[in-house]
Structures are given as structure tokens and as C-alpha cells.
Amino acid sequence: MPNPKKPYKPIGKVINIPIAAPPPALPEPPPTKKPTTPLIKRTFFKKEIKHPFAKIGTAARFIIFSVFFVIVLVFLAIFWVIRNDLSADTFSSLKARLNITWGSKAVIAPEHINFDAQLDNELAAFRDGLAVLTKNRFAWYDATGQEVLGLERTFKRPSLQTSAKNVLAIDRDGDSFVLANQDGFLLNMTWDAPLITARLNDSGWTTVVSQGNRYRSVVTVLDEVGKVVYKYYSPDYYILDAVLSPDCTTLVVSCATFENNWVSGRLKWFDISQENPIAESMADDALTTQLFFPHNDRVCAITERGLVFWDSKGERLGQTIFGDRVLLDYSVLQDSLVTRSAHNFVGNNSTLEQYNFEGELQATLALENDIICQSGDNNFLTLITSNQILVYNDALKLMSEEPNDTHVRQVLQRPNGTLFLVYNDYAQLYTP
Numbered sequence: 001m002p003n004p005k006k007p008y009k010p011i012g013k014v015i016n017i018p019i020a021a022p023p024p025a026l027p028e029p030p031p032t033k034k035p036t037t038p039l040i041k042r043t044f045f046k047k048e049i050k051h052p053f054a055k056i057g058t059a060a061r062f063i064i065f066s067v068f069f070v071i072v073l074v075f076l077a078i079f080w081v082i083r084n085d086l087s088a089d090t091f092s093s094l095k096a097r098l099n100i101t102w103g104s105k106a107v108i109a110p111e112h113i114n115f116d117a118q119l120d121n122e123l124a125a126f127r128d129g130l131a132v133l134t135k136n137r138f139a140w141y142d143a144t145g146q147e148v149l150g151l152e153r154t155f156k157r158p159s160l161q162t163s164a165k166n167v168l169a170i171d172r173d174g175d176s177f178v179l180a181n182q183d184g185f186l187l188n189m190t191w192d193a194p195l196i197t198a199r200l201n202d203s204g205w206t207t208v209v210s211q212g213n214r215y216r217s218v219v220t221v222l223d224e225v226g227k228v229v230y231k232y233y234s235p236d237y238y239i240l241d242a243v244l245s246p247d248c249t250t251l252v253v254s255c256a257t258f259e260n261n262w263v264s265g266r267l268k269w270f271d272i273s274q275e276n277p278i279a280e281s282m283a284d285d286a287l288t289t290q291l292f293f294p295h296n297d298r299v300c301a302i303t304e305r306g307l308v309f310w311d312s313k314g315e316r317l318g319q320t321i322f323g324d325r326v327l328l329d330y331s332v333l334q335d336s337l338v339t340r341s342a343h344n345f346v347g348n349n350s351t352l353e354q355y356n357f358e359g360e361l362q363a364t365l366a367l368e369n370d371i372i373c374q375s376g377d378n379n380f381l382t383l384i385t386s387n388q389i390l391v392y393n394d395a396l397k398l399m400s401e402e403p404n405d406t407h408v409r410q411v412l413q414r415p416n417g418t419l420f421l422v423y424n425d426y427a428q429l430y431t432p
Contacts, residue, residue: 106389106400106402106430106431106432107430107431108406108421108428108429108430108431109143109428109429109430109431111143111144111145111428111429112145112426112427112428113129113130113132113141113143113145113420113426113427113428114145114425114426115132115134115139115141115425115426115427116132116134116137116425117424117425118134118135120134120135120157120158121133121134121158122134122158122159122160122169123160123410123412123420123422123427124160124161124162124167124412125162125377125412125413125414125419125420126140126162126167127164127182128142128143129141129142129143129148130412130420130427131160131162131167131169133155133158133159133160133169134155134158135154135155135156135158136152136153136154136155137150137151137152137153138150138151138153138155138169138178139151140167140180143429148182149180149184149185151178151185151188153176153178153188154171154174154176155169155170155171155174155176156171156173156174157171157172157173157174158170158171158172159171159172159197159198161198161199161200162200163200163201163202163203163204164202164204165181165203165204165224166179166180166181166186166200166204166206166224167179167180167181168198168200168206170191170195170197170198170208171195172195172196172197173194173195173196174194174195175190175191175192175193175194175195176190176191177189177190177191177195177198177208179206179222179226181204181224186225186226187222187226191208191210192210193210193211193212193213193218194210194211195208195209195210196209196210196211196217196239196240197209197240197241197242199241199242199243199244201243201244201245201246201248201293202246203224203246203247203248204223204224205221205222205223205224205229205244205248206221206222206226207219207220207221207222207242207243207244207251208220208221208222209239209240209241209242212233212234214235215233215234215235216234216235216236216237216238216239217234217237217238217239218231218232218233218234218239219231219232219234219239219242219251219253221244221251221272223248229272230251230272232251232253232270234253234255236257237255237256237257237266238255238256239253239254239255239256240254240255240256240265240287240288240289241253241254241288241289241290241291242254242291243291243292243293243299244272244293245293245296245312246293246295246296247296248272249271249272249273249296250269250270250271250272250296250312251269251270251271251272252267252268252269252270252291252293252299252310253267253268253270254266254267254287254288254289254291254301255267255268256287263287264285264286264287265281265285265286265287265288265303266280266281266282266285267280267281267285267288267291267301267310267314268280268281269312269313269314278313278314279313279314279315280314281310281314281316285303285308286303286304286305286306286308287303287304288301288302288303288308289302289303289304290302292332294332294337294357295357296312297311297312298310298311298312298317298357298358299311299312300332300337300357302327302330305321305322306319306320306321306322306327307319307320307337307339307355307359308320308359309355309357309358309359317358317359318355318358318359318360319359320353320355320359320361322341324343325341325342325343325351326341326342326343326344327339327340327341328340328341328342328350328371328374329371329374331374331375331376331377331381331413332376332377333376333377333378333379333380333381333394334378334379334394335356335357335394336354336355336356336357336362336394337354337355337356337357338352338353338354338355338376338381338396339352339353339355340352340353340367340371340374341353349366349367349368350367350371351364351365351366351367352364352365352366352367352396354396363395363396365392365396367383369385369386369388370385370386371383371384371385372384372385372386372408372409372410373408373409373410373411375410375411375412375413375419376413377413377414377415378413378415378416378417379393379394379417380392380393380394380399380413380417381393381394381396381413382411382413382419382432384404384408384409384410384411385404386404387403387404388401388402388403388404389401389402389403389404389408389411389421389430389432391432399432400432402432406421406423407423408421408422408423409422409423409424410422411430412427417431417432418430418431418432419432
């Protein structure tokens with residue numbers, strides 16, 4: 001232990017190490033303003049975007065949303081325009097409707113469908129082409145004028161009927177009977193009795209009225225391939241017309257009765273699964289010359305006095321009496337019946353009247369021109385005058401008006417809005 005009384009004496013050499021002076025203090029930086037917005041807002045594709053572009057992005061999003069909203073509204077408007085015409089050929093239907101609505105220039109196809117020039121020619125639109133029946137030949141042509149089906153046969157009083165599936169050619173008061181579809185002939189035969197009339201429904205079924213040997217008249221119902229599925233023999237009444245509902249369940253027959261030296265009309269309703277009628281009208285009704293089913297539950301009758309509307313069970317819904325006017329023509333649209341009547345058979349100053357299928361008058365249109373031909377289908381009605389082609393919609397609003405420079409003598413309206421212009425010996429497809 002060291003002695004505290006003796007001073008401490010270090011051992012060895014003492015080395016003094018200088019201590020460095022502390023660095024001078026740095027001056028205080030001047031105060032800076034804190035930025036109110038960051039310099040970098042976001043990155044886009046790994047590139048820095050300054051804050052001012054954020055406002056441009058917001059505007060762009062607003063513009064994109066507005067354009068999308070407008071496109072949706074346009075498609076909804078187009079759907080509203082064609083809502084009653086959504087068929088298998090929707091695009092052609094839409095094109096035709098837009099051409100008429102927006103006033104596009106009318107177009108006549110360059111292809112000609114040539115046929116024999118005869119006064120008694122019967123013509124009808126069938127699928128995309130035209131069916132032609134003369135006194136000695138039946139033919140069906142496609143839209144380019146190529147003959148698809150052809151048959152040599154005698155038709156003294158030719159009568160032609162078409163539906164979406166089949167085409168029917170008969171000889172009224174004769175016995176020639178031809179039934180065909182797009183694939184070929186289903187029946188090419190001689191009927192066993194003189195034919196009175198025949199009708200096709202929307203499903204392609206055929207209703208044939210013929211004279212009977214031991215009966216006044218016979219009604220025969222054929223399915224879409226020509227097979228007999230029902231027969232009705234009328235021992236007391238002469239049958240003037242018979243039609244089958246689109247669902248092929250209800251048959252309506254127009255009869256002529258002779259009682260007390262007086263001719264009167266009567267309608268009978270049949271369920272083709274039963275033999276006896278399910279309903280019958282009064283015997284003092286006017287003679288019904290033509291019948292048609294616009295829907296499964298509606299029947300329209302063209303009588304010698306006017307129009308009568310019935311349901312499928314035989315209940316009268318409405319009636320229109322022409323009085324001193326003469327029924328010149330009529331057209332069945334999708335939701336209405338349009339008649340053209342006048343006070344004489346010439347047709348000057350005639351009147352269009354539109355009825356729903358319950359007999360209620362919907363619209364009236366006075367015509368000052370002499371109408372050469374009238375044709376309607378689906379949502380369009382076309383009238384031909386000596387110098388104009390007039391196309392109306394299903395509300396009798398004029399949609400297209402073109403000059404009749406080529407002297408059309410007949411027109412055949414098609415469901416998609418287009419039509420065939422018929423001349424003496426050829427026809428052309430026309431888009432208003």
C-alpha cells in the first residue's frame with residue numbers, strides 16, 4: 001500500500017497528448033415554409049406525375065364516365081325502337097328500322113327476280129325470297145333471283161299462301177295442291193275433291209276446305225310436314241273459310257246457312273282434339289268471307305257488312321259496320337288491323353282506319369291519292385300510288401316518302417321493314 005506521506009512519483013516518462021478544440025458551431029438555417037401540397041402526387045407507369053396532372057386525371061375520368069353513360073342511353077334507345085321486332089334477323093330489322101327512322105336514302109337491290117308476265121300471277125314473300133304462282137308453274141326464288149324450287153303444274157285459279165315455314169299453292173275450284181318448305185316439296189298431289197280455299201297459320205299448319213261427296217263441305221287440317229291430323233265433315237252448311245290458331249289447337253269455321261229462303265252466316269269454334277264444336281255464333285250474323293288469327297286468343301272476321309272481333313272461345317268483343325263505305329283492302333300488323341275503305345270502288349279519297357284486336361278504333365288517316373296497292377307486315381304499312389311510295393309505321397305515321405319513278409304495280413311488305421317492288425315480269429328488293 002502506498003505511503004500517503006510521500007508524494008506520488010510516476011514511473012517512466014510522462015507524455016502530454018494535446019486535445020483538439022471542438023469544431024465551430026454551424027449557423028442556423030433560415031426557416032422555410034412547409035409546402036401546402038406535396039411535389040409528387042402519384043406514379044403512373046413508374047413515372048412521377050406532378051400534382052397539377054391530378055386535376056386532368058379527374059376531368060378525364062369524368063369525361064369517360066359521361067361517354068359511357070351516353071352510349072348506354074343510345075343502346076337503350078335503339079332497343080326501345082326495335083323492341084317489337086327482335087327476330088332471328090335482328091340486324092337486318094334494325095338496319096331497316098334505322099333507315100326509315102333517320103331518313104336514309106332508299107336503296108333498290110340490283111338483282112332482278114324474273115318471272116312469267118301474266119295478269120293472274122300470285123306473288124308472296126317467303127323467307128328471304130319471292131314465291132311466284134302462275135297458271136302453269138310454281139317457283140320460289142331467293143333474293144338474288146336464283147330459282148330454288150320449280151314445278152310445272154296447272155292452276156286455273158291460282159291461290160298462294162306463305163308462312164314463316166311453308167309455302168302453299170292450290171287451284172281454287174280445281175284439285176292441284178302443292179306444299180313446300182325451304183328444303184323442297186312436302187306434298188305435290190291431286191286433291192280428292194275440288195278445293196274451295198286453304199290457309200296457312202304461323203306454325204306452318206294447313207287448313208284445307210274442299211267440297212264433299214256425301215257432305216256439303218270438308219275441312220282437313222295438316223301439320224307442318226303435310227300429315228293429316230284432323231277432319232271435320234259438314235253435312236248441313238257450306239263452309240266458306242276455316243283458320244287454325246297459331247298454337248294449332250283451335251279451329252274456327254265460317255259457314256253459310258239457308259233458312260226460310262234466307263242466307264245467313266254462322267261461325268263455329270272447334271278444339272281439334274274433340275269432334276263437336278265448343279262454341280257457335282248466332283245464325284243471323286252476316287256472311288264471313290275471311291277469317292284470321294292475329295293471336296292465339298283473338299279471331300278477326302271480315303264480313304259483308306264490316307268487321308267483327310271475337311275471342312278464342314266464341315265471345316264477341318267488338319264490331320265495326322262500314323255502312324255506305326266499301327272495304328277496299330286490309331293489312332294485319334303485329335298489334336293492329338288497318339283497313340282502307342271508300343264510298344266507291346275507285347279508291348280516290350279513301351280512308352285508313354286502325355283497330356286493335358278488340359275492335360277499338362286507334363287511328364284514322366284520310367288519303368287523297370288513288371292507291372294502287374297496299375301491303376303491311378309486322379310494324380310497317382306500305383302504300384303505292386302512281387307517283388309515290390309511302391311507308392307508315394304501326395301508328396300510321398309517315399316514315400318514308402319516295403317517288404315512284406319506276407312505275408311499280410305491286411308491293412310486298414316484309415317483316416324486317418324491307419319490301420319487294422313488283423313490276424310486270426320482275427321484282428326487286430327495296431329498302432326505304
